[in-house]
Amino acid sequence: MGKKKEVAEEDLLIPPQDSKICGTICVCQMTLVLSCVAIVYLTVAVYVPAQKAFNSGIETDPVMCITTKSALKESCNWTTCGEWCLSKGTGACLQIFVNLRYNGSSIQFQNCTNFVTKKCYGLDTEVAKNFTCIKEECKNLTGIFNCTKGVCHNLTDVFECEFHNLDPVLKCSGRRGKVTCMEINGLYSCNKGGCEKIKAPYNCDRRCRDIPTRNKNVILLSGDNVYLSKCNIAYNSTSKDEVWSDTGDNILMASCYTANYTANSGIIDTTDCVNGSILLNKTILGDTTNFTYLSYLHYAETEYQRQIAPLDADLIISNESRLMINLEGCVNTLRDECKEFFRYYAKDGSDHNARARFPCFYSPNDVSFAVQRFDLTVEYQQFMFAFLLPTILLVVSCFILTVCQKTVVVGDDSKMRFKCLTNEDTGKLKSSTNAQTDAL
Numbered sequence: 462m463g464k465k466k467e468v469a470e471e472d473l474l475i476p477p478q479d480s481k482i483c484g485t486i487c488v489c490q491m492t493l494v495l496s497c498v499a500i501v502y503l504t505v506a507v508y509v510p511a512q513k514a515f516n517s518g519i520e521t522d523p524v525m526c527i528t529t530k531s532a533l534k535e536s537c538n539w540t541t542c543g544e545w546c547l548s549k550g551t552g553a554c555l556q557i558f559v560n561l562r563y564n565g566s567s568i569q570f571q572n573c574t575n576f577v578t579k580k581c582y583g584l585d586t587e588v589a590k591n592f593t594c595i596k597e598e599c600k601n602l603t604g605i606f607n608c609t610k611g612v613c614h615n616l617t618d619v620f621e622c623e624f625h626n627l628d629p630v631l632k633c634s635g636r637r638g639k640v641t642c643m644e645i646n647g648l649y650s651c652n653k654g655g656c657e658k659i660k661a662p663y664n665c666d667r668r669c670r671d672i673p674t675r676n677k678n679v680i681l682l683s684g685d686n687v688y689l690s691k692c693n694i695a696y697n698s699t700s701k702d703e704v705w706s707d708t709g710d711n712i713l714m715a716s717c718y719t720a721n722y723t724a725n726s727g728i729i730d731t732t733d734c735v736n737g738s739i740l741l742n743k744t745i746l747g748d749t750t751n752f753t754y755l756s757y758l759h760y761a762e763t764e765y766q767r768q769i770a771p772l773d774a775d776l777i778i779s780n781e782s783r784l785m786i787n788l789e790g791c792v793n794t795l796r797d798e799c800k801e802f803f804r805y806y807a808k809d810g811s812d813h814n815a816r817a818r819f820p821c822f823y824s825p826n827d828v829s830f831a832v833q834r835f836d837l838t839v840e841y842q843q844f845m846f847a848f849l850l851p852t853i854l855l856v857v858s859c860f861i862l863t864v865c866q867k868t869v870v871v872g873d874d875s876k877m878r879f880k881c882l883t884n885e886d887t888g889k890l891k892s893s894t895n896a897q898t899d900a901l
Contacts, residue, residue, distance in 0.1 A: 482865070482869055482878075485861065485865065486862065486865055486869075489858040489861045489862050489865075490858075490862065492854050492855075492857075492858040493855060493858040493859060493862065495854075496851040496852075496854045496855035496858065497855065499851040500851050500852070500855070503847045503848075503851065505546070505547070506546065506793055506847075507843060507844060507847040507848075508844065508847070508848070510787075510788060510789050510840075511840050511841075511843065511844040513788050513789075514788055514835070514837065514840045515837070515840070517788060517824055518824040518825070518826050518827075519788075519822050519823060519824045519832065519835055520822065520823065520824070520825065521822070521835075521836075521837060523564075523820035523821060523822055524561060524562065524563055524564060524778065524820070524821060524822070524823060524831075525561075525562050525563070525564055525565070525718070525733055525776075525818065525819070525820060525821070526559040526560065526561055526782075526784060526817075526818070526819055526820070526821035526831055526833070527559060527560040527562070527816050527817070527818050528557055528558070528559050528560075528784070528806060528807065528808055528809045528810075528816050528817040528818075529558050529559060529560050529780075529781060529809060529816070530557070530558040530781075530809050531555060531556070531557045531558070531803075531807040531808075531809045531811075532555070532556050532558075533554075533555050533556075534554055534555075534556055536554075537554045537556060539554075539556070539783060539785070539790060540554035540555070540556065540785075540790050540791070541554070541555055541556055541557045541783075541784055541785055541786060541790060541802075541803075541806075542555070542785070542786040542790065542791065542792065542798070542799035542802050542803065543790060543791035543792070543799065544791070544792065544795060544797070544798070544799050545791065545793060545795065546789055546791040546792070546793055555803055555807065556783070557783075557784040557803075557806060557807055557809075558781050558782065558783060558784065559781075559782050559783075559784045559821065559831055560777070560779070560780055560781070560782075561777070561778040561779040561780075561782045561821070561823055561828060561831055562773060562776040562777050562778055563776040563778060564732075564733050564776075565717075565718075565732075565733040565734045565735035565770050565771060565773070565776065566697055566698075566699075566704075566733075566734045566735075566737070566769070566770040566771065567697070567698035567699060567730075567731060567732050567733070567734070568695050568696070568697060568698060568704065568715070568717075568731045568734050568737075568769070568770065569695065569696050569697075569698045569728060569729070569730055569731070570679055570690065570692040570694070570695045570728065570729040570731070571692065571693060571694050571695070571696070571727065571728055572692060572693035572694065572727050573679070573690045573691065573692040573693075573722065573727045573728065573729050574690065574691050574692075574727060575676060575677065575689075575690060575691050576688070576689070576690040576722045576724070576729070577673055577677070577688070577689045577690070578686060578687070578688055578689075579669065579672045579673075579686070579687040579688075579689070580685060580686055581667045581669030581685050581686070581687060581752045582619070582667075582669075582685065583619060583620075583667055583685060583812070583814030583815070584607075584614060584616060584619045584620070584812060584814065589614050589615070590614075590615070591612050591613070591614065592606070592612070592613040592614070592615070593611065593612050593613075594608075594611040594612070594613070594633055594638070594639050594642040594643050594645065595611055595639050595643045596639070597638070597639050599611075599613060599633040599634075599638065599639070599642050599651075599654065599656075600633055600634035600635070600638050600639075600654045601634070601653060601654050602633060602649075602651035602653075602654055602656060603651055603652055603653055604616070604617030604650075604651060605617050605620065605622050605648065605649070605650055605651075605659075605665075606648075606649045606651055606656070607647075607648055607649075607812065608642075608645045608646060608647060608648075608649055609646055610643075610644060610645075610646060611642060611643040611644055611645055613645075613649070616648075616665065618668065619667060619668060620665045620666060620667055620668060621665065621666055621667075621668045621751075621753055622648070622659070622663060622664065622665040623663060623664045623665075624648075624650070624659045624660075624662075624663035624664075625663075626659070626660035626661075626662075626663075627650065627657040627658065627659060627660065628657055628658040628660060629657070630655045630656065630657050631645065631655070631656050631657070631658075632654065632655055633651070633654045633655070633656055634653070634654030634655070635654075638654065642656065645658075647659070648663065648665070666752060666753040666756060667685075667752050667753070667814075668751065668752075668753075669687075669751055669752030669753075670749070670751045670752075671749050671751075672687055672689070672749060672750050672751060672752065672755060673689065673748070673749055674689060674746045674747070674748065674749060674750050674755075675747075675748040675749070676691055677689040677690060677691055677712070678690075678691050678692065678707055678711070678712050678713065678743075679691070679692045679695075679712070679713050679729070680712060680713070680714045680740075680755065680759075681714075681715055681716075681717050681720050681729075681731065681734075682714070682715070682716045682717070682755070682756070682759065683716070683717050683718065683719065683720055684815040684818060685814065685815050686720075687752065687755065688717075688720045688722075688729070690722070690729060691707075692707065692729065693706065693707050694706045694707070695713065695769070698730070704737075704766075704768050704769045704770075705737075705739075705766075705769050710741075710743060711739045711740065711741060711743065712739065712740040712743050712746070713737070713738075713739060713740075713769065714736075714737075714738050714739075714740055714758070714759045714763055715731075715734045715735070715736060715737045715738070715769065715770045716734065716735050716736050716759070716770075716773075717731040717732065717733060717734040717735075717770075718731075718732050718733035718734075718818060719731060719732045719733070733818075734769075734770040735770050735771060735772065735773040735776065736759070736760075736765065736770060736772055736773055737765065737766050737767070737768075737769025737770030737771075738759065738763035738764060738765045738766060738769070739763060739764050739766055739769075740758060740762060740763050741763075741764060742762070745758065745762060746758070778823065778828055779823075779828040779829070782823070782828060782829055782830055782831045783829060783830040783831070784806065784821070784830070784831055784832075784833065785830060785831070785832050785833070786798075786799070786802055786832070786833055786834055787832055787833070787834045787835065788832055788835070802833075805817055805819075806819065806833065819833065821833050822835040
């Protein structure tokens with residue numbers, strides 16, 4: 462039985478191969494193929510964008526962008542953010558335009574007490590209740606509503622609107638009501654399902670009441686937030702020059718990007734402050750006020766002081782620039798980054814909330830566009846990693862395969878062996894050849 466088994470093993474057409482040699486060759490071949498595929502893909506995803514960033518001329522110091530307009534296009538030749546770069550330029554896209562300006566002043570307020578933050582919430586259309594006219598949900602509307610293609614949101618409790626011109630009444634109640642109102646767009650004043658479109662000019666602002674202004678001499682507006690405090694003095698954080706001090710009868714107002722209060726030291730650090738002004742008649746403010754009146758005072762009843770913070774009109778670089786998430790206008794993460802990006806950066810004030818205000822980057826040679834994400838250091842690191850890793854793997858795998866080609870031979874028995882361990886005439890191991898010779 463033992464002899465038959467030995468004969469059977471010797472009669473195999475393809476004998477068992479050396480697993481180390483076969484494994485090395487297979488791994489190197491797979492690495493070679495994957496490296497080539499990775500280089501082709503990374504050329505589009507990393508190499509070309511990085512080269513574009515290096516040659517873009519974009520300054521590394523950020524400036525400020527304020528969203529002025531966002532529009533959904535059925536087809537477009539550029540996009541603010543696309544979820545997959547290979548599909549860029551196909552289908553509908555959302556475009557964002559921004560006001561581009563230099564940074565305002567960074568101001569430090571000292572000896573501050575009674576610091577208060579008031580959040581003035583606007584309407585969040587993503588969580589607010591919808592009234593869909595085609596479903597007969599508009600037949601009892603009463604109040605101020607903002608409607609888009611027959612879908613209405615109630616603004617009555619959130620905004621205070623002043624208007625004078627109205628279009629004729631549209632009946633959203635009754636059998637034909639849903640048909641009449643299924644395509645309404647704009648701002649409407651409704652009473653029990655009868656809606657009148659509010660025509661321009663009109664003014665709507667947030668109903669943010671009970672803002673405590675008693676014993677406050679610094680009022681900072683920052684998007685949906687209002688910061689109030691009583692401070693003794695203010696310095697420019699860059700030049701260290703004094704820009705304001707409390708005289709007992711003036712109130713400083715400004716619009717700032719951030720305001721951070723440190724209670725232990727009584728210091729408020731702010732960034733990008735513009736439209737610094739003084740409210741000379743402090744008796745105009747009572748113990749409390751609302752956001753609408755506070756905004757009115759800032760722009761109508763104050764005296765601008767450029768030494769405190771410059772006017773935003775003096776800092777303008779471009780009134781309308783295209784905003785892109787990066788130089789490519791797309792991302793490849795497939796994690797719904799664009800959805801979150803639009804949620805914040807597409808706020809253009811059309812829903813009567815604060816416009817998005819954020820740092821961005823631009824090229825002095827071309828102010829027609831701005832990018833929100835730009836970091837040459839990160840671009841360089843990603844480029845080097847994406848270039849060196851597949852390139853090194855490609856070179857190493859090619860080298861090993863070349864060595865195997867020169868050192869591995871297939872003997873007469875169809876088995877792969879290293880050339881240094883085989884007899885050149887027979888292709889068999891030297892040890893087995895010597896043993897056969899001794900036997901004879």
